[in-house]
Amino acid sequence: MIKYIIKRLLVGALTLFILMTVTFFAVRAIPGNPFAQDSRGLSPEAYAALEHKYGLDKPVTEQYVIFLQNAIKLEFGESIAKKGQQVIDIIADRAPVTFKLGVVAFVISVVFGIALGVISALTKKRWVNSLITTFATLGVSIPSFLFAIITMYLFGVKFKLVPLMGLDSWQNYILPAFALALSPISMITRLTRSSLKDVMNKDYITLARSKGTGELKVILKHGLKNAMLPIVTYCGPMFAGLVTGSLVIERLFTIPGIGAEFTNSITNRDYTLVMGLTIFLGLIVIIMTIVSDIVAALIDPRIKLGK
């Protein structure tokens, strides 16, 4: 087990390193200049001073080494567009907003997904089943941001049930969280359904029933518990989807989170902030994937034998 965890961690570290390298050189290759906005009135000396301040006058390889050294110390320098603000502070400021939304969407996805999946796997009524299956098919096909626009119009503009912008009250979370959760709900519904259907045909379920165990206990303790594995493994990629999906959802609902900051930093050619945010987002996803892999291996020891 420990060997498996160490192996996963090493692969994770390597991935992060490659992401950092790719980001570093990609950002350097972007045409345009971070000082473009105020370079018109700048004298060549002042321009050189600016470049010197951010270390952009050094050779690229040297910049790269400095960048790696600083990154290990979690220092990403000062934002170029937002004078006087440290990248790490901006992240610390914005990340909680995105996380709150992400956690709400995560909980919604898991609760609704599993509930719908269980109902659809166990129901004897055909129309219930086909209703849920249709929903699951639509859910993976409709892009989250289009779903968001439709719900914004219906519940925000037409019936005025929920506020549209910002994140001031709990009602603000409803639309963005459901938009983010739409595709995960559908995926979890499908996974739960097929996995639970498999499990419920196993002999130990019949055994549990024949011993007189209550039906609810059979479903929860013997059925669902054994059907959880594919759902746990899906949680890693799902979190990645929630994080990257929030880029566009935050823009739609004008939520001041990481995603909004990320798009702005790209339009502003804010080298340091882009790198800081890319690495941060990548790190979250890598950690989440490792965690869900390890949890899956803990639940089902057969997994690591297969690897």
Added chain:
Amino acid sequence: MTDKNVILTDDMFELLDDSEKNSEFIAIESKTFFRDTWDRFKKNKLALFGLIFLVLMVLGAIFVPMFSKYGYTTQNMQLRNALPSLEHPFGTDGLGQDILVRVMYGARISLSIGFVSALINLVIGVIYGGIAGYLGGKVDMVLMRIIDIIYSVPSVLYTLLILMVFGNNIFSMIVAISITSWIQMARQVRTQVMSLKEMEFAMAAKVLGAGHMRILLKHLVVNALGPIIVCLTMMVPNAIFTEAFLSMLGIGLDPLIPSWGALANDCRQLLFTYPIQIIWPIAAICLTILSLNFIGDGLGEALEAKR
């Protein structure tokens, strides 16, 4: 034993009635591979609906902008925000531009991005996955680890970086989308090739002295065509989704090009003013993605039944 003294004469036989001539012939009409698949595909109503919708969309994308008297930027200030009419079946937008023409022009862009990037994925994926699966061993391990690493970072991050480096034109959009989505194809091809190369016909080709390239392309890949086609169909909606996603973020294509993403992005302003106009681009994107998913599922079932 038979009596050797019996002499056979003509009157001992009589001609068979025409209707009975083929009475022992029970084989069904032989069908080609594609005919067979098509027959099975046809039975799936949803897949057939998807195919019809997609064909109509492609025809519309080609011919509507060609034959309409309005260009996609023809403005008519007298007729702004008009409701649907015979002149303008989808109405006009805030600049008096015909929405039908714009949506169909968007279909040209989005569908071309989808199909071209799917083709690029096909080429890269088949070569990469084919080599990994065919050679196996150490080569396979290295190639697969590379894939794992690329895959564990959200593809949106790479896509954004590439768009920033190469500028916001259609070419860089296609490159950006293709850069990560070939992975799925490569994995699929690898699994197929790995199991197919153990089969007798591959052995036979080898014994007959066929070269590696020939065995791989003419024997293994051709036999894996089913899953490859299904995977290919699923990639087109993915590309359409990514284009719309990036344009919604404001870092996709040039906003003056009416791609579906750009049209959907305009919806945000229309929510409070002319909500009827947001229906068209959203319906176009959702129905196209849904159709392609149905086609993919249908093809999957039709080809699977063969095995």
